[in-house]
Amino acid sequence: MLYVYFGHHKCASTWIHEIIGQVCREAGLQKRLLVDPLTPHTHGPLTDYRRWDIRREELGAYLTRERVDFACCITADRAHVEGLGDVPFRGFHVIRDPRDIIVSAYFSHRNSHPTEGLPHLAEHRRRLQAVSKEEGLLLEMDFSAQELRDLGEWPYGHPDIRELKMEDLIARPYDGFLQIFEFLGLMDWEGDYPARRRVANFVRRMLNRLSFRHPLLRRLRRPIPITGEMLLGRVWDHRFEKKARRRKGEEDPRSHYRKGQPGDWRNHFTEEHVAAFKEKFPGLVEKLGYSWDSSIVPSLT
Amino acid sequence: MIVSAYFSHRNTHWYKPGTEAWAHQERLRQVPKDEGLALEIAYSERYLRPLMTWDFSMPHVLELKFEEVTARPYESVLRMFAFLGLLDEAEWPWWQQLIDTPRFVWNRLTRRWGGFGRWPRHRIPAEKLLGIVHALQFARLARRPKGQEDPTSHYRKGQPGDWRNHFTEEHVALFKERYPGLLVRLGYEPDENWSLTPRVVSEAG
Numbered sequence: 001m002l003y004v005y006f007g008h009h010k011c012a013s014t015w016i017h018e019i020i021g022q023v024c025r026e027a028g029l030q031k032r033l034l035v036d037p038l039t040p041h042t043h044g045p046l047t048d049y050r051r052w053d054i055r056r057e058e059l060g061a062y063l064t065r066e067r068v069d070f071a072c073c074i075t076a077d078r079a080h081v082e083g084l085g086d087v088p089f090r091g092f093h094v095i096r097d098p099r100d101i102i103v104s105a106y107f108s109h110r111n112s113h114p115t116e117g118l119p120h121l122a123e124h125r126r127r128l129q130a131v132s133k134e135e136g137l138l139l140e141m142d143f144s145a146q147e148l149r150d151l152g153e154w155p156y157g158h159p160d161i162r163e164l165k166m167e168d169l170i171a172r173p174y175d176g177f178l179q180i181f182e183f184l185g186l187m188d189w190e191g192d193y194p195a196r197r198r199v200a201n202f203v204r205r206m207l208n209r210l211s212f213r214h215p216l217l218r219r220l221r222r223p224i225p226i227t228g229e230m231l232l233g234r235v236w237d238h239r240f241e242k243k244a245r246r247r248k249g250e251e252d253p254r255s256h257y258r259k260g261q262p263g264d265w266r267n268h269f270t271e272e273h274v275a276a277f278k279e280k281f282p283g284l285v286e287k288l289g290y291s292w293d294s295s296i297v298p299s300l301t
Numbered sequence: 302m303i304v305s306a307y308f309s310h311r312n313t314h315w316y317k318p319g320t321e322a323w324a325h326q327e328r329l330r331q332v333p334k335d336e337g338l339a340l341e342i343a344y345s346e347r348y349l350r351p352l353m354t355w356d357f358s359m360p361h362v363l364e365l366k367f368e369e370v371t372a373r374p375y376e377s378v379l380r381m382f383a384f385l386g387l388l389d390e391a392e393w394p395w396w397q398q399l400i401d402t403p404r405f406v407w408n409r410l411t412r413r414w415g416g417f418g419r420w421p422r423h424r425i426p427a428e429k430l431l432g433i434v435h436a437l438q439f440a441r442l443a444r445r446p447k448g449q450e451d452p453t454s455h456y457r458k459g460q461p462g463d464w465r466n467h468f469t470e471e472h473v474a475l476f477k478e479r480y481p482g483l484l485v486r487l488g489y490e491p492d493e494n495w496s497l498t499p500r501v502v503s504e505a506g
Binding site for chain 2: 229233237
């Protein structure tokens with residue numbers, strides 16, 4: 001069975017991908033990151049930093065050939081799912097309020113996102129730094145348009161893909177990740193492990209970690225089920241307060257972990273931005289389950 | 302608490318025959334629910350009275366609401382242990398895990414003979430604590446998702462605001478008479494004018 005994380009630019013994909021990476025290392029699962037380097041501006045071939053010309057149509061065949069257990073597609077679109085073809089998989093998809101994506105992308109593209117090997121982004125940054133915030137946000141809507149269209153065209157309701165909102169995941173990360181891994185069928189209950197199994201499990205986790213250090217150590221690897229401790233410990237390691245060295249809601253415009261507060265677009269959008277957004281992406285906000293009505297706060301259930 | 306106590310005193314607890322609690326249980330089993338709840342409002346005074354005089358401003362005591370703990374169990378337990386100074390927030394490196402794993406397994410074993418010879422660790426690593434909460438949560442939630450009811454289980458429902466499904470206006474009046482100002486004091490209602498119909502919250506956010 002193949003497990004897939006479908007994410008998007010500016011939807012906590014770095015955070016989620018790092019947690020998955022650490023959990024997979026202990027569980028002995030082969031994880032692979034797949035990115036479209038032209039995101040969010042346009043579509044191009046995917047890369048896993050080994051090959052640079054992976055076409056979306058051959059995604060399923062490629063992952064099977066490479067014996068990948070857990071694929072992290074952090075620039076997902078509909079064609080990724082179609083490209084998996086008849087490869088059996090289970091996955092989850094994380095979206096975010098598209099207006100917050102624009103604000104977040106604006107700050108990140110202007111200040112903090114690395115531009116190495118991304119000439120389109122370097123040029124975009126120069127433009128953003130030359131104009132005011134009001135104008136910059138409008139430019140960002142055009143630059144990130146492809147990503148927002150991908151969000152709108154996503155096959156929601158796919159039986160093998162669990163849909164999640166980033167806002168819910170960062171509000172209750174422990175429950176959120178447990179739900180994800182339970183949906184994927186990877187969780188095990190350590191409550192009734194006898195003493196010997198607890199020790200054996202620990203040794204297995206250490207050997208699995210070691211096995212990723214060098215290709216020759218690969219023989220040490222044995223996949224094991226994931227326990228609550230293995231998963232939640234990694235979520236704890238990546239808590240916002242530690243990553244950003246600030247509390248949630250406090251802002252540092254230059255950090256990659258800038259703010260992490262849902263509905264932040266209200267602090268930056270003007271009426272003009274609202275009108276432009278509605279014109280460029282009609283119905284998108286409602287389709288993704290968000291609202292323009294200020295009395296409805298993003299669901300934090 | 303009243304609704305929860307009613308179901309638990311009526312269905313799941315076992316009491317020694319002849320005691321006051323046993324007599325209460327027998328009475329609850331004989332009368333209909335409405336009357337039973339009225340009896341429970343009076344009987345639970347022994348649990349609610351201390352809440353009316355509790356000092357909520359003690360700096361060395363962390364105040365938590367049951368509703369918050371069940372809604373966010375992992376965050377709440379982390380807060381409790383951090384407040385008590387029993388949480389090890391530092392990294393848990395592999396060599397430390399190498400020492401601690403046999404230690405924890407050994408400590409679990411010593412429970413069989415009353416804990417003699419255990420090897421204490423003053424502060425618990427967050428990862429270990431979260432694993433324990435998960436093991437307990439899982440056992441509790443495995444059989445049925447939150448909000449679904451099993452009246453005969455000790456973990457019956459755990460849904461905040463469940464009292465509205467069971468109280469009548471008569472119970473509301475009885476409660477207000479016996480425990481004046483209690484809900485305001487505990488922060489569940491802004492004033493004493495609460496009733497069965499939920500308030501309409503006008504302000505946004």
